[in-house]
Amino acid sequence: xxxxxxxxxxxxxxxxxxxxxxxxxxxxxxxxxxxxxxxxxxxxxxxxxxxxxxxxxxxxxxxxxxxxxxxxxxxxxxxxxxxxxxxxxxxxxxxxxxxxxxxxxxxxxxxxxxxxxxxxxxxxxxxxxxxxxxxxxxxxxxxxxxxxxxxxxxxxxxxxxxxxxxxxxxxxxxxxxxxxxxxxxxxxxxxxxxxxxxxxxxxxxxxxxxxxxxxxxxxxxxxxxxxxxxxxxxxxxxxxxxxxxxxxxxxxxxxxxxxxxxxxxxxxxxxxxxxxxxxxxxxxxxxxxxxxxxxxxxxxxxxxxxxxxxxxxxxxxxxx
Amino acid sequence: xxxxxxxxxxxxxxxxxxxxxxxxxxxxxxxxxxxxxxxxxxxxxxxxxxxxxxxxxxxxxxxxxxxxxxxxxxxxxxxxxxxxxxxxxxxxxxxxxxxxxxxxxxxxxxxxxxxxxxxxxxxxxxxxxxxxxxxxxxxxxxxxxxxxxxxxxxxxxxxxxxxxxxxxxxxxxxxxxxxxxxxxxxxxxxxxxxxxxxxxxxxxxxxxxxxxxxxxxxxxxxxxxxxxxxxxxxxxxxxxxxxxxxxxxxxxxxxxxxxxxxxxxxxxxxxxxxxxxxxxxxxxxxxxxxxxxxxxxxxxxxxxxxxxxxxxx
Numbered sequence: 134x135x136x137x138x139x140x141x142x143x144x145x146x147x148x149x150x151x152x153x154x155x156x157x158x159x160x161x162x163x164x165x166x167x168x169x170x171x172x173x174x175x176x177x178x179x180x181x182x183x184x185x186x187x188x189x190x191x192x193x194x195x196x197x198x199x200x201x202x203x204x205x206x207x208x209x210x211x212x213x214x215x216x217x218x219x220x221x222x223x224x225x226x227x228x229x230x231x232x233x234x235x236x237x238x239x240x241x242x243x244x245x246x247x248x249x250x251x252x253x254x255x256x257x258x259x260x261x262x263x264x265x266x267x268x269x270x271x272x273x274x275x276x277x278x279x280x281x282x283x284x285x286x287x288x289x290x291x292x293x294x295x296x297x298x299x300x301x302x303x304x305x306x307x308x309x310x311x312x313x314x315x316x317x318x319x320x321x322x323x324x325x326x327x328x329x330x331x332x333x334x335x336x337x338x339x340x341x342x343x344x345x346x347x348x349x350x351x352x353x354x355x356x357x358x359x360x361x362x363x364x365x366x367x368x369x370x371x372x373x374x375x376x377x378x379x380x381x382x383x384x385x386x387x388x389x390x391x392x393x394x395x396x397x398x399x400x401x402x403x404x405x406x407x408x409x410x411x412x413x414x415x416x417x418x419x420x421x422x423x424x425x426x427x428x429x430x431x432x433x434x435x436x437x438x439x440x441x442x443x444x445x446x447x448x449x450x451x452x453x
Numbered sequence: 454x455x456x457x458x459x460x461x462x463x464x465x466x467x468x469x470x471x472x473x474x475x476x477x478x479x480x481x482x483x484x485x486x487x488x489x490x491x492x493x494x495x496x497x498x499x500x501x502x503x504x505x506x507x508x509x510x511x512x513x514x515x516x517x518x519x520x521x522x523x524x525x526x527x528x529x530x531x532x533x534x535x536x537x538x539x540x541x542x543x544x545x546x547x548x549x550x551x552x553x554x555x556x557x558x559x560x561x562x563x564x565x566x567x568x569x570x571x572x573x574x575x576x577x578x579x580x581x582x583x584x585x586x587x588x589x590x591x592x593x594x595x596x597x598x599x600x601x602x603x604x605x606x607x608x609x610x611x612x613x614x615x616x617x618x619x620x621x622x623x624x625x626x627x628x629x630x631x632x633x634x635x636x637x638x639x640x641x642x643x644x645x646x647x648x649x650x651x652x653x654x655x656x657x658x659x660x661x662x663x664x665x666x667x668x669x670x671x672x673x674x675x676x677x678x679x680x681x682x683x684x685x686x687x688x689x690x691x692x693x694x695x696x697x698x699x700x701x702x703x704x705x706x707x708x709x710x711x712x713x714x715x716x717x718x719x720x721x722x723x724x725x726x727x728x729x730x731x732x733x734x735x736x737x738x739x740x741x742x743x744x745x746x747x748x749x750x751x752x753x754x755x756x757x758x759x760x761x762x763x764x765x766x
Contacts, residue, residue, distance in 0.1 A: 148596050159612055269755075273748040275698045277705045278740055281725055289729060296729075392604045399706050400725075414611035414708045422611055433599050 145434045152430040156423035157200045209424035219424045228308050230405030234390045237329030244333040249340025268334040280327040280400035295320045297402040328397040332386045343375035384440035388433045477760045484756040490749040498554040505548035524734050538734040556716040560630050561697040567635030572642025577673050580650025594640045602637035609633035623711040649681035690754035717743040
């Protein structure tokens, strides 16, 4: 158990080192940032000055070392496009993405588990079959089409909900939240559904198949023979044992929610980190891309690690 | 496709028709319908220049006066009629969809082929040789698997874009897409092939081949490869649906096919701009095409997975 955790920690560290190297290589080998920032009319003196301001005239190893130290410090350099520190831009955008991810994660987990249990218990029912069919379409439907469809229905046709932006936000100590105003909450609905729908169908299908698998086991048959009520069998005995794989997948999906927020944020012009990243990809703004890559890797690695620890905590068979 | 389950190589159509897989196929309406839709869409994309009433990329055939013509209603100025209407520049939506699907399908097939070649080769090598080679390959796979493939594809696209001089970016964008999506999905192939290879390596025929002194490469590619191919077929089909969606997503985000060579995703990106002004057809028809294509290929992959799964027999 202990050695397992140590191994996982080392592996996580290795992943981050590799990602750090990839991010740093992006800085060094992709395009010439000076060209990107100054354009063609810049004078040689301007170019030299900017090169030394950005530290691009120093040797590779020195730059890599500085990069690692700076990254640990939360300093990712200056955006080629906006000319401001990347850390500042990201800090300003992070609340939008985190709030969106939190709401869609909650939606995906509750919706997925409830529908999963329902479709497993009422396996032959009409409604359960209907949900399963719709979910298959949901999995094939690209996220951005779901977003556009929702905008068309609820913004264009019905005019109930806003089609873009966060609505009114309240600033609490540097954290801009949309939870406290009516328009902020309304603006959250469509993007959260768009972002969470895919994860919800995934969790639902997983809960369903795990539940069906568990319900076939001997101990369930035995519980039934003992005359336990259906409710006790389904929720106390079966559900518990489906949770191990569900937690793994759900945990991993939480990371994807933040990554997939890129698409949702583009559809809804949600001023979050994802939109920042996709704009950076379009304009080859390497510092922003690298910072995003590092941040998201730290998050993914942390989530993976947490899931592994939880896994052991939940399943007593793994503790020996 | 039909001769993968049978143990001996089939020589004629008749034998293929009588195989288990073909029997299952004939008795699954969903599979038949999906295959028909897929084949129809692929054929109309391949023969787009023959099927499409206009060439949307020939400026000579365009008439700006025809812009924003609704489907099946004559244009107010020119009197021209279009099956699915026209976009803002007077391009026939039906024709742009056919040409767009060509690009979507090309990127999809090419990316899956690339991912398959890399993944199967690395999977075979990892499974056959084991040891540190296996450890290195599978660690790389694990690291990449930590991240969603669309994110990996976006990063590769962004980096590749940085490498290309500005004036060539539009020209190579399609190939960059292929590489980005292909490199983002080799892991699935590698993992499955490695697992299957580990099983095959211990079988007698491999031991026998080793004993008579055949080289590792001829055992891997001459003997093991053909025995690990049926799961590869399933993954390739499902990957194709995913690759088509990934391409559309990247193009929709503006990090994919350029406006000069619009794929279905680019068309949807353009169409989204007209959502509020009432020109619904510019958005609706490319979206429906993309959805049918992705759904049909997905269902086909689903069916194939169940049909080839010995546990469900």
